[in-house]
Amino acid sequence: MSVLAVAARPVGRLTTPQAIGVLGIVLGLVSVWLTLPPIHARGLGWPAVFAILALAAAITSITRGGGRVGWGAAATAILGVSLGIAAQQSGIENLDLVFAWSVLLGATLRYATPLAFAAMGGLFSERSGVVNIGLEGMMLMGAFFGFYATDRFDNWVLGVLVAMLAGAALAVVHAFFCIHLRADQIVVGTGINFLALGITGYAFVDLYGEQGSPTDVPTVGSPSLDFVGRIPDVSIGPVEFGGTFLQAVFGDLNWMIWMSFVVLILTYVVLFRTSLGLRIRAVGEHPRAADTVGISVYGIRYGAVITSGALAALGGAYLSVGDVNLFDQNLTGGRGFIAIAAIIFGNWRPFGAYAACLLFGFSSALGDRLPAYFAQGSATPLLFNTLPYVLTLIAVAGVIGRSIPPASIGRPYAKQ
Amino acid sequence: MSDSAAGGSAQPPQGEPGGYAPSVAERFSAFQRAGGLVVPIMTTVLAFFIAGLVVLVTTGSNPLSTYRAIFEGTGLTWFFHPGSYSVHVPFTDSTVWFPFNTNGLESPPTASSRAAYALQQTLLLTTTLIFTGLAVAFAFRCGLFNIGGQGQYIAGSLAAVWVGSSFASMAQFPHVVLGIAAAALAGALLAGIAGFLKATVGAHEVVVTIMLNWIMFWTGQWLLGSDGPLNANIATSTSEDVADSGKIPTFWGLGILQGAHVGIFMGIAALVVYAIVLNRTTLGYEVRAVGHSPDAARYGGISVARSYFLAMAIAGAFAGIGGSMDVLGWEYRVAASTISLSTIGFLGIAVALLGRNTAIGTGLAALLFGALLTGTSQRNLDPEVFKPELASNLTLLIQGLVVLFVGADLLILYAWNARKKLKRGEAPPPAQPEPAS
Numbered sequence: 001m002s003v004l005a006v007a008a009r010p011v012g013r014l015t016t017p018q019a020i021g022v023l024g025i026v027l028g029l030v031s032v033w034l035t036l037p038p039i040h041a042r043g044l045g046w047p048a049v050f051a052i053l054a055l056a057a058a059i060t061s062i063t064r065g066g067g068r069v070g071w072g073a074a075a076t077a078i079l080g081v082s083l084g085i086a087a088q089q090s091g092i093e094n095l096d097l098v099f100a101w102s103v104l105l106g107a108t109l110r111y112a113t114p115l116a117f118a119a120m121g122g123l124f125s126e127r128s129g130v131v132n133i134g135l136e137g138m139m140l141m142g143a144f145f146g147f148y149a150t151d152r153f154d155n156w157v158l159g160v161l162v163a164m165l166a167g168a169a170l171a172v173v174h175a176f177f178c179i180h181l182r183a184d185q186i187v188v189g190t191g192i193n194f195l196a197l198g199i200t201g202y203a204f205v206d207l208y209g210e211q212g213s214p215t216d217v218p219t220v221g222s223p224s225l226d227f228v229g230r231i232p233d234v235s236i237g238p239v240e241f242g243g244t245f246l247q248a249v250f251g252d253l254n255w256m257i258w259m260s261f262v263v264l265i266l267t268y269v270v271l272f273r274t275s276l277g278l279r280i281r282a283v284g285e286h287p288r289a290a291d292t293v294g295i296s297v298y299g300i301r302y303g304a305v306i307t308s309g310a311l312a313a314l315g316g317a318y319l320s321v322g323d324v325n326l327f328d329q330n331l332t333g334g335r336g337f338i339a340i341a342a343i344i345f346g347n348w349r350p351f352g353a354y355a356a357c358l359l360f361g362f363s364s365a366l367g368d369r370l371p372a373y374f375a376q377g378s379a380t381p382l383l384f385n386t387l388p389y390v391l392t393l394i395a396v397a398g399v400i401g402r403s404i405p406p407a408s409i410g411r412p413y414a415k416q
Numbered sequence: 417m418s419d420s421a422a423g424g425s426a427q428p429p430q431g432e433p434g435g436y437a438p439s440v441a442e443r444f445s446a447f448q449r450a451g452g453l454v455v456p457i458m459t460t461v462l463a464f465f466i467a468g469l470v471v472l473v474t475t476g477s478n479p480l481s482t483y484r485a486i487f488e489g490t491g492l493t494w495f496f497h498p499g500s501y502s503v504h505v506p507f508t509d510s511t512v513w514f515p516f517n518t519n520g521l522e523s524p525p526t527a528s529s530r531a532a533y534a535l536q537q538t539l540l541l542t543t544t545l546i547f548t549g550l551a552v553a554f555a556f557r558c559g560l561f562n563i564g565g566q567g568q569y570i571a572g573s574l575a576a577v578w579v580g581s582s583f584a585s586m587a588q589f590p591h592v593v594l595g596i597a598a599a600a601l602a603g604a605l606l607a608g609i610a611g612f613l614k615a616t617v618g619a620h621e622v623v624v625t626i627m628l629n630w631i632m633f634w635t636g637q638w639l640l641g642s643d644g645p646l647n648a649n650i651a652t653s654t655s656e657d658v659a660d661s662g663k664i665p666t667f668w669g670l671g672i673l674q675g676a677h678v679g680i681f682m683g684i685a686a687l688v689v690y691a692i693v694l695n696r697t698t699l700g701y702e703v704r705a706v707g708h709s710p711d712a713a714r715y716g717g718i719s720v721a722r723s724y725f726l727a728m729a730i731a732g733a734f735a736g737i738g739g740s741m742d743v744l745g746w747e748y749r750v751a752a753s754t755i756s757l758s759t760i761g762f763l764g765i766a767v768a769l770l771g772r773n774t775a776i777g778t779g780l781a782a783l784l785f786g787a788l789l790t791g792t793s794q795r796n797l798d799p800e801v802f803k804p805e806l807a808s809n810l811t812l813l814i815q816g817l818v819v820l821f822v823g824a825d826l827l828i829l830y831a832w833n834a835r836k837k838l839k840r841g842e843a844p845p846p847a848q849p850e851p852a853s
Contacts (some may be wrong), residue, residue, distance in 0.1 A: 048690075084475070133563075133622070155626070160632055177823065183824035187819060187822070188824070190563065190765055191818075192814030192816070192820070193814050194762070194766070194812055194813075194819060195813065195816030197816070198809050198810065198811070198812030198814075198816050202810060202813060204472070205803065205805045205806050213824075230752045297689050334633075337630060341625070377642045377643075378643050379643055379644045379647075380638065380641075382637045382638045383634060383635070385637075386636040388630075388631045388633045390631060391632045393631075394620040395618055396613070396627075
């Protein structure tokens with residue numbers, strides 16, 4: 001009997017409105033993908049079949065209260081048909097050039113990683129009830145001090161550790177002003193961003209002077225993943241530079257990208273599967289109640305904010321040490337704000353936020369390759385960069401299922 | 417608060433024999449009364465002090481001489497060089513006696529002419545900062561945090577450069593007015609989105625304005641990019657130049673050399689308008705009431721939604737005008753790189769906070785930051801004393817500290833309480849135990 005119940009649980013999970021919504025999204029994506037390389041379906045037949053199936057899943061999901069996921073499925077279905085038609089207007093060569101899946105997916109992961117670190121950090125802070133507009137500044141601290149320490153010690157592991165310390169140090173300031181001094185958290189976060197811009201810019205000019213960023217700084221290493229090449233190929237598209245498809249996507253990812261997957265899972269486990277996570281969420285939803293049952297509201301909030309600083313700094317360090325391998329003033333260029341957008345779009349949930357990071361990363365990766373469709377040096381693909389922000393606006397406007405923040409977010413708590 | 421203060425003075429003080437000590441509530445009310453002036457000044461002094469320590473520790477140079485060089489770079493030393501000069505009377509050919517040297521282009525340059533030249537740039541930045549500061553302050557008084565001043569500023573400057581570079585056949589006065597009006601409208605529309613979403617679905621204005629900032633940023637990059645509609649020079653990604661008729665007249669110095677334009681008077685007028693609208697009109701009353709307590713305002717029959725929308729739209733109009741001041745006043749064009757480097761809209765947050773959202777305070781804070789920006793610029797700071805690249809980051813540092821400290825008025829109360837405890841410790845131990853609070 002109990003065995004049956006356990007076996008039935010996953011089946012039950014698969015028929016929830018959310019699961020049907022996810023199925024709809026997948027079907028909608030398939031209908032787009034059919035028209036793209038390597039299948040290049042012409043005519044409306046198969047894409048339309050999948051789009052209709054997606055729409056059916058969407059309607060089922062919405063009518064059963066699937067909310068955002070259901071509406072997302074409906075949007076994908078409609079988008080699927082229109083994008084499918086658009087793709088058929090375009091030449092096959094261009095499609096092959098833009099949708100080199102192996103490159104696109106690899107680039108998506110690379111773009112998503114700094115966002116994911118910062119978003120996971122922001123989740124800790126915001127779930128504990130402290131708004132963290134200062135994510136951008138904390139990333140910037142990590143980017144500079146990670147780079148500087150890597151340069152100094154000639155070792156990226158130490159560099160990344162120093163980056164986390166630097167981000168955590170700035171987060172302590174944020175926490176002290178927000179928690180003990182009960183200042184307006186958004187104002188403090190804004191100040192933190194200016195402060196980080198000033199500190200890193202000042203230190204950069206002071207330490208590196210006119211020469212600018214050195215070019216001989218070690219970069220983050222990659223694990224050797226030769227076995228990936230021996231896995232039977234499951235290609236969904238052409239590979240540009242030889243090797244198998246999986247090799248092209250996963251073979252070249254550095255340690256920090258793998259670390260971001262670990263951080264994602266740890267964030268989920270800590271926040272939703274441990275008593276510590278329950279405390280963090282309790283403090284974010286109803287601090288007085290949490291205080292009454294003996295949870296230290298201040299302690300939890302300090303811990304959460306400092307964790308968020310350290311994680312955001314990891315994202316910054318990924319940019320400077322793990323990706324472009326240099327530092328420049330304001331290197332992060334607003335990625336901390338995209339991370340905030342991802343948190344909101346992902347409805348303050350780890351996997352939701354990570355999915356948003358992947359979506360935003362994919363739009364950046366696609367924006368890099370889209371110029372094939374435009375004249376040489378055209379500025380139009382720049383508009384692709386607005387996608388994260390537009391989607392977040394739609395999410396907060398509640399057009400497709402409103403994002404609901406933790407109940408006590410942004411409210412300072414006064415101990416009794 | 418007044419209750420406890422009255423209670424404290426009506427009864428003889430208890431607890432500490434031998435002396436009268438004001439209650440915490442009385443201290444707090446004193447702090448509130450004095451806070452109008454004390455907090456901003458203490459904040460500024462503290463921020464400059466910490467930045468001075470940074471200078472001392474990192475470069476070993478004397479912070480005072482650094483600050484002195486920055487101060488000389490601001491052009492405010494102009495007032496220290498009185499002499500016998502003459503100044504041109506507007507609309508006539510005659511000149512009258514004037515105690516200061518107004519010629520910023522004397523050759524070879526003297527101390528007074530160099531200061532005159534620098535002061536013109538301080539005035540330029542002060543003008544823009546007044547507007548971006550008011551954009552934050554007005555929304556603040558309605559209980560909204562408009563963090564989108566930067567986006568509204570970009571929207572305004574793009575609208576201004578479009579109007580300014582088109583319609584070249586218009587007369588100057590209507591052309592300039594049209595340019596400023598277009599900028600105000602663009603800023604108001606952008607901020608209005610945030611106000612509308614706040615009013616209708618309750619979307620948090622901070623999130624919405626941050627998103628709008630970046631949407632505007634990338635839209636600007638596209639508009640000015642190689643094949644964008646506003647692009648006139650593919651190599652530099654710049655717009656068409658503003659026509660002569662679209663330029664705000666310069667009253668001091670030469671327009672092409674970044675002379676001061678009459679926008680500063682518009683800025684001062686805007687401060688007056690801000691104070692009047694807020695304190696003497698129904699709209700201002702409603703905005704302040706909503707800012708104080710939305711629920712009480714709603715109970716009093718005020719449309720909270722309408723106030724939110726109008727407050728954001730007016731705030732956006734201020735920031736948009738700020739954009740037109742820069743474009744029509746001295747830049748005369750917009751480049752994609754200017755948009756990505758500009759932070760003057762964000763600086764408006766520091767201006768408004770330091771000015772405690774009042775008209776006079778905003779004006780003074782705008783002057784402070786305008787002078788600081790000018791004094792630390794590549795052009796005005798003596799590189800032998802301090803590197804301008806370092807100094808401009810010092811400005812960011814000071815700006816961050818100011819925002820942090822102003823955000824935490826409680827910090828001052830903390831110091832106050834700590835001092836009180838310290839005094840208690842020094843005095844002979846009182847008989848009564850400290851009440852557990």
